[in-house]
């Protein structure tokens with residue numbers, strides 16, 4: 001317990017503070033008077049007295065400090081202190097006499113009584129307003145620390161506590177005790193298990209409806225993020241929820257599950273349609289995408305120039321760029337310039353970038369617009385989902401290109417949910433479309449203004465986005481928008497065989513050729529146990545041959561296992577950047593970081609201009625004792641952009657000698673080493689192998705089980721379950737195509753009712769899953785209907 005003397009550091013974002021206190025009383029062996037206290041605190045006032053719980057730690061530079069896990073403002077204690085508290089300036093209108101009266105009437109726990117009972121002060125007859133002011137003053141004094149203290153008691157660490165308090169503010173305790181499962185929905189980092197532990201302490205157990213709702217929300221979110229589908233099949237959901245609740249399948253549970261679903265549908269959190277359950281947000285995003293595309297289609301007024309002018313312009317561009325477009329390329333350029341929405345897909349080297357260049361040049365010329373970003377009437381926006389892809393686009397067009405997040409002014413945080421961006425361009429071109437997920441595309445396409453032309457470019461055969469959905473594939477497969485599939489390979493890289501290999505994989509051709517050594521690729525057959533040592537040898541050799549490790553990328557499908565990303569990072573780090581006695585090294589969990597280590601950034605922080613997936617190099621390690629912020633720091637160079645990360649942000653990076661194939665999308669590397677083993681069979685798909693192989697520019701070394709490669713080429717089962725296509729058909733009033741004919745326009749029909757169709761969930765999902773002995777879903781429905 002002690003009085004705060006001076007606060008010398010506060011971080012408003014996570015409530016972290018450092019200050020000194022004059023120790024009044026302690027049960028530690030500290031006897032030196034003042035001590036530095038660190039931790040997460042709400043309002044802390046200098047000169048006030050607090051009681052802290054925690055431990056004394058020995059800081060390498062600053063010596064002993066008290067690391068607080070919880071704290072409480074010391075209450076005025078005893079009659080004398082209480083009287084001077086109530087008669088202080090904090091409570092205008094209460095003098096010494098009234099203060100004495102309060103303590104006489106309510107005793108030494110007057111403060112608690114006032115906080116618990118809003119009528120406790122009625123006897124003073126101060127009038128409603130004055131009484132209310134006093135209560136508010138007392139409670140606001142104590143709210144934050146009470147909440148944080150209680151959250152700590154509930155087992156939440158300082159970071160989560162701060163996040164929860166930031167979300168709910170003064171209502172924190174009321175909110176979480178009323179329904180701890182609401183945290184699953186509201187606070188990032190709190191999952192069902194966590195909320196369930198808290199609920200248990202609060203006496204909420206078994207098949208309490210709040211518990212069932214929490215499990216439903218969590219399982220829908222987990223499922224869509226695991227599968228990439230935009231909904232979860234009702235039957236699977238019921239199975240998973242029953243499992244997580246550790247409940248036995250009874251008719252009573254069935255009824256509660258239905259009640260829980262119904263409640264969440266009513267609250268606008270989930271949505272049920274055709275026996276499938278959606279996060280409402282995700283379903284809304286699909287509808288919103290379809291509607292935005294329709295708006296863009298409807299408001300396009302056609303072009304002001306003639307076909308003749310276009311033909312002439314293309315001839316000129318061919319001369320300027322010294323290229324002769326092939327038939328499909330020419331068609332792609334023409335269609336993109338004459339339609340409101342155009343889709344362009346093709347494998348590596350088929351000329352996507354070449355076409356973007358032509359579109360931009362022709363658009364500017366035909367619309368009499370300067371191709372100068374500084375000009376007032378320049379109205380072209382170029383963007384891609386990753387920083388690397390955006391950079392590539394900028395370099396190849398010579399025009400500004402940025403990440404979609406940057407273009408839309410998004411932060412990459414939860415705040416984006418509320419963003420309503422608007423784009424004032426006339427031509428929007430997006431590259432690497434296969435990586436764009438449902439929620440990002442919804443924000444992007446709804447920002448497009450009427451009359452804008454949109455060109456979406458990508459490779460539909462690559463892995464779909466990390467987040468739910470397969471936007472690009474769905475748009476192409478809907479056949480509602482003009483699309484060009486480029487097939488001719490134009491890249492002439494001497495005797496490069498990698499591109500041909502990629503195209504063969506895409507065609508499903510498993511030929512011996514895949515495993516034969518060529519000038520630019522090779523295959524090394526080995527078991528998963530041998531992968532680490534084979535890789536070490538390849539990397540040492542490539543080092544000797546002058547390959548910069550920045551240009552060598554190991555790509556793997558999974559984190560776990562001998563041939564998994566985590567182990568390979570450890571192994572490669574020790575080959576290329578080993579520890580030596582005098583080197584600096586810092587640790588975070590099991591990972592060690594040294595200067596020159598290659599790292600990948602895992603989140604989006606637009607304020608630092610670093611985005612998820614960017615690869616950088618550690619160029620400095622500043623220990624806490626060496627800087628004024630008193631925290632360990634890593635300085636990382638992300639392609640010329642130096643960023644300093646405090647220790648608490650190291651969770652945002654990982655070693656990047658080996659990264660996941662998913663993360664590598666949108667990037668290319670001089671040399672790719674690709675270990676694939678049968679232990680990863682769950683992940684092995686054609687689009688995974690294709691994506692990995694197409695990342696290699698000059699050299700490709702495949703390592704592992706031959707059968708794992710063959711299995712990948714064979715397995716095409718990559719379609720995600722989504723309903724974007726259906727939303728587009730409904731919105732565009734188009735009947736899905738049955739034959740090869742053009743999409744047919746159908747009579748006006750009402751949009752489908754996509755609200756809760758309880759009969760469908762009941763019939764499709766719940767009945768078969770859990771043994772409802774005497775009661776049938778139909779019984780249920782009748783009962784529900786007659787309520």
Ligand SMILES: Nc1ncnc2c1ncn2[C@@H]1O[C@H](COP(=O)(O)OP(=O)(O)OP(=O)(O)O)[C@@H](O)[C@H]1O
Nearest residue numbers: 323324325326347348349350351352353354490491
């Ligand atoms: N019609 C053409 N005639 C001659 N060369 C062409 C033609 N089209 C494209 N190229 C050349 O082929 C190479 C690959 O083209 P481009 O980079 O546009 O393909 P891409 O589809 O964007 O490939 P990636 O996705 O691998 O970047 C480039 O060197 C380009 O100049």
